[in-house]
Amino acid sequence: VSRVYVRGLGLCVPRHSGAVTWQAAFPDVALSEATGELLPPALRRRASSLARMAAAVAGQAAHQASVDLSRVPIILGSAYGEIVVAVEMMREFGGPTALPSPTRFHNSVHNAAAAYLSIATGNRGFSTALAAGTATPAVVVFEAVALLGECGGDALLVLLDEPPPSPFERAGPYPAAAVAFCLSSRSGPQSLAALSEPRRGSTTRADLPDGLERHPCAGAFALLAAVASLRSGNVSLGADAVGDWLVDVSPVP
Amino acid sequence: MNASPGAGAYPVTGFAVGNALGANVEAVANALEEGRSGLGPCPLDLPFDTVCGVFPEPLEVMPRSLAGFDTRLARMTLTIFGGMADEVGRAVRRWGRDRVALVIGTSTGGILETERAYQTHAVSGKLPEGFDLDRQHAFHGVLEVLRARTGATGPAYVVSTACSSSGKVLGSARRLIAAGLADAVLTGGVDTLCHTTLRGFESLQALSRRPCRPFSADRDGLNIGEGGAFLLIEREGEGRVFLLGVGESSDALHMTHPHPEGLGARLAMEAALGQAGVDAEAVDHVNAHGTGTAANDVVEASAIAAVVGRSALVTSTKCYTGHLLGAAGATEAVLAALAIERSFVPATLGADPLDPRIDIAVCLKGKRMRVRTALSNSFAFGGSNVSVLLGARS
Numbered sequence: 001v002s003r004v005y006v007r008g009l010g011l012c013v014p015r016h017s018g019a020v021t022w023q024a025a026f027p028d029v030a031l032s033e034a035t036g037e038l039l040p041p042a043l044r045r046r047a048s049s050l051a052r053m054a055a056a057v058a059g060q061a062a063h064q065a066s067v068d069l070s071r072v073p074i075i076l077g078s079a080y081g082e083i084v085v086a087v088e089m090m091r092e093f094g095g096p097t098a099l100p101s102p103t104r105f106h107n108s109v110h111n112a113a114a115a116y117l118s119i120a121t122g123n124r125g126f127s128t129a130l131a132a133g134t135a136t137p138a139v140v141v142f143e144a145v146a147l148l149g150e151c152g153g154d155a156l157l158v159l160l161d162e163p164p165p166s167p168f169e170r171a172g173p174y175p176a177a178a179v180a181f182c183l184s185s186r187s188g189p190q191s192l193a194a195l196s197e198p199r200r201g202s203t204t205r206a207d208l209p210d211g212l213e214r215h216p217c218a219g220a221f222a223l224l225a226a227v228a229s230l231r232s233g234n235v236s237l238g239a240d241a242v243g244d245w246l247v248d249v250s251p252v253p
Numbered sequence: 254m255n256a257s258p259g260a261g262a263y264p265v266t267g268f269a270v271g272n273a274l275g276a277n278v279e280a281v282a283n284a285l286e287e288g289r290s291g292l293g294p295c296p297l298d299l300p301f302d303t304v305c306g307v308f309p310e311p312l313e314v315m316p317r318s319l320a321g322f323d324t325r326l327a328r329m330t331l332t333i334f335g336g337m338a339d340e341v342g343r344a345v346r347r348w349g350r351d352r353v354a355l356v357i358g359t360s361t362g363g364i365l366e367t368e369r370a371y372q373t374h375a376v377s378g379k380l381p382e383g384f385d386l387d388r389q390h391a392f393h394g395v396l397e398v399l400r401a402r403t404g405a406t407g408p409a410y411v412v413s414t415a416c417s418s419s420g421k422v423l424g425s426a427r428r429l430i431a432a433g434l435a436d437a438v439l440t441g442g443v444d445t446l447c448h449t450t451l452r453g454f455e456s457l458q459a460l461s462r463r464p465c466r467p468f469s470a471d472r473d474g475l476n477i478g479e480g481g482a483f484l485l486i487e488r489e490g491e492g493r494v495f496l497l498g499v500g501e502s503s504d505a506l507h508m509t510h511p512h513p514e515g516l517g518a519r520l521a522m523e524a525a526l527g528q529a530g531v532d533a534e535a536v537d538h539v540n541a542h543g544t545g546t547a548a549n550d551v552v553e554a555s556a557i558a559a560v561v562g563r564s565a566l567v568t569s570t571k572c573y574t575g576h577l578l579g580a581a582g583a584t585e586a587v588l589a590a591l592a593i594e595r596s597f598v599p600a601t602l603g604a605d606p607l608d609p610r611i612d613i614a615v616c617l618k619g620k621r622m623r624v625r626t627a628l629s630n631s632f633a634f635g636g637s638n639v640s641v642l643l644g645a646r647s
Contacts, residue, residue: 002432046508080391081413086364086449090371093448098300105453106508106634109360110392110413115635118503124520127503127637128421132410133393139410146428167374168367168386197434198408200351241397242406 002145005191006227008065008182010057039120046103047116048085054113054158057180065182067154073126073147074114077140077159079133079216081110087165137219138198138237138245145197148185157181159220174214179224187252193227196248203234203246263430264492265484267340270587271333272480272574273306282591285599288619290573292464292476299451303460306478306575319398322388324363325445327398333481340485341403344437353405354435355396356426358412358419358442360579363389365447407435418442420582420631420639424499426486436488442580443481451477465545466603467569468615475544478575482583494590497531497642500524504636511549515556521640522560529642531626536561538598538627540589543569544576554611568616572602582631586641589627593645597621
C-alpha cells in the first residue's frame with residue numbers, strides 16, 4: 001500500500017456561519033475569508049471567487065508545511081469548477097456584442113484557479129485540474145499518490161466548489177468552500193497524519209456542519225476533520241456510481 | 254542514439270479517433286494521407302463568420318439505460334469509443350474490472366446542452382424537462398457513460414486543463430500504472446463545438462474566418478473543431494505503439510499568452526524526452542500544437558528548434574480538424590501514433606509560404622518515411638503545457 005503524509009492544511013468557508021463551527025471544533029486549523037492575498041493585486045482583481053478561494057487555502061497549507069509554492073506540484077479538484085463564470089458568460093451572450101469579456105472567458109476554464117496560483121508564485125512545474133463529481137477528493141488523492149510515487153517530494157492538493165448559480169441551483173444547497181492539503185512522500189517532523197491510497201469500502205459518513213455534507217468535495221472536508229482531530233480510522237472520500245472510496249488515516253505521533 | 258522503448262515504456266494496445274475527417278481511425282488516416290481538410294461552415298448560430306471542424310453524422314444513439322446522460326458529447330464519446338470497444342473489453346477481462354481506470358480529458362464537457370437549457374430558461378422561465386446538471390453538464394457525466402460501456406470500476410476522472418487536458422491524461426495514466434494503482438487505463442478526450450468556446454475565442458480575436466494556416470506567413474488565427482480520441486494504455490501487452498514519456502510544465506506567466514521564449518513548451522518537451530531516456534536526435538516527427546495564431550506558432554517553433562533541432566518533420570494537424578481544445582492532446586497523440594504505424598507524416602495544409610521567423614522543418618507535402626519516435630505538443634490557457642512522446646514497437 002502506498003502511503004503519503006499530510007504536512008499542512010488549509011480551509012476556507014467564506015461568508016458562511018460554518019466557519020464559526022469549524023473554528024470551534026478545530027482551533028488549530030486556520031480559517032480565512034477568500035481574500036486571495038497570495039495573488040498580486042493585478043491578478044487578484046481579475047481572479048474569480050474560486051481562484052481567490054484556492055489562493056487562500058493554498059497559502060495556509062503551504063505555510064503550515066513550510067512548502068515552497070514556486071516549486072510544489074499543484075493538483076486542483078472541483079466537481080463543477082468555474083460554473084459561476086460559465087453561467088455569467090451565457091448571460092453575456094444576450095448582451096450588445098453577444099460576446100463574453102476576454103477575462104471572463106479565460107477565467108472559465110477548469111484549471112483557472114491552479115493557473116492563477118502558478119502565475120502568482122512563478123511555479124513552472126506540474127499543475128493539473130481534475131473532476132469526478134462527489135468522488136473528486138478520492139481521485140485527487142489517487143493522482144497525488146501516483147505523482148508522489150513517481151517524483152517524491154511534496155504535492156499541494158486544493159479541493160473546492162461553489163454552488164451552481166441561477167437558474168441551475170440545486171435542491172440541497174451547500175456553501176462555497178475550499179480545503180487544501182500539503183502531502184509529502186515521506187514522514188517528517190511536520191507530518192500530521194499518514195494516508196493510505198484510496199480503496200473501495202463502506203464506512204459511516206462524517207458528520208459535517210452547515211451544508212458541507214452536501215458539498216461535492218465533502219470527502220475532503222471529512223478528511224481534514226479527521227487529520228485535524230488526530231483521529232485514526234477510515235474516511236469516505238466520496239462515492240462514484242460504483243461505491244465509496246475510503247482512505248485510512250493514522251495520526252503521526 | 255537511444256530510440257527504443259525502455260523499462261518505463263507502456264504499450265498503447267488500442268486507439269480510436271473521430272473528428273471532422275471521419276468517425277473512425279481509417280477515415281481519419283485516409284483523409285490525412287490524401288491531404289483533405291475536414292474544415293467547413295459552422296453549424297451554430299453565431300454573430301460572426303468562422304470555419305469549424307464538425308463531427309460527421311450520424312452519432313450513436315444513447316441506449317435507454319443512459320438516456321439521462323444524453324448530450325452531443327456523450328453521443329460522440331460512444332461513437333468514437335465503438336472503434337476500440339473490443340480492445341477495452343479484452344483489457345477488462347484480462348486485468349479485472351477494478352484494475353482498469355478511466356482518465357478522460359475535456360474542456361467543454363456537456364456545456365452545449367447547458368447553453369441550450371439556459372436559453373430555454375431565458376425565454377420560458379423554466380429549464381427544459383429532463384435537463385440534469387450532473388449528468389449532462391458536469392464532467393463526471395461522461396465518466397459514467399464510459400463506465401457503463403466498459404464495465405471498468407477503477408478510479409475514474411476527468412482532467413480539465415483547457416487545451417492540454419487530453420495530453421495530460423496520458424501522464425496520469427502512466428503514473429497510475431507505474432504506482433500500481435491500475436493495470437490498464439482508458440485515456441482520451443472529447444469536446445464539442447459550443448457557444449462558450451467559439452464566442453470566447455472570438456472575443457480574444459483569435460478565430461480565423463477561413464481554414465487556418467499554421468506556421469504560414471499568412472496565418473491569421475485558429476478554427477475550432479469537435480471530436481475526440483481514446484487510447485488504451487496497459488502495463489504489458491502487444492502495443493501498436495509505445496507511450497515513452499509525458500512531460501508537463503507551466504509557463505507561470507499569463508492566462509492566454511505563451512511564454513515569449515517558449516520556456517514552458519521547452520520544459521515539457523525536455524521532460525518527456527528525459528522521462529523516456531530518448532535522445533532528441535531520435536525524434537523524427539513532431540505533431541505541433543500549431544494553432545495558426547500569430548503568437549503560438551513562432552514561440553512553439555523556437556522551442557521545438559531548441560529541444561529537438563531542425564531535422565524532425567513538424568506538422569500541425571489543426572488545419573484538418575480544427576483545434577479540438579480539450580480533445581486535442583489525445584487526438585494528436587493518435588495522429589502521431591498513426592504517423593509511426595503507417596510511416597506517413599501529413600502535410601501542414603496552407604503553411605506555404607512559411608513565416609520566415611519559423612526555422613524548423615515544417616512538413617509542406619505529405620511524406621512517406623520511417624518514424625521511430627514522435628512528440629505531440631499541447632499548450633493551454635493558464636500556461637499549461639504537455640508533450641507526449643510515442644515510439645515504434647521496436
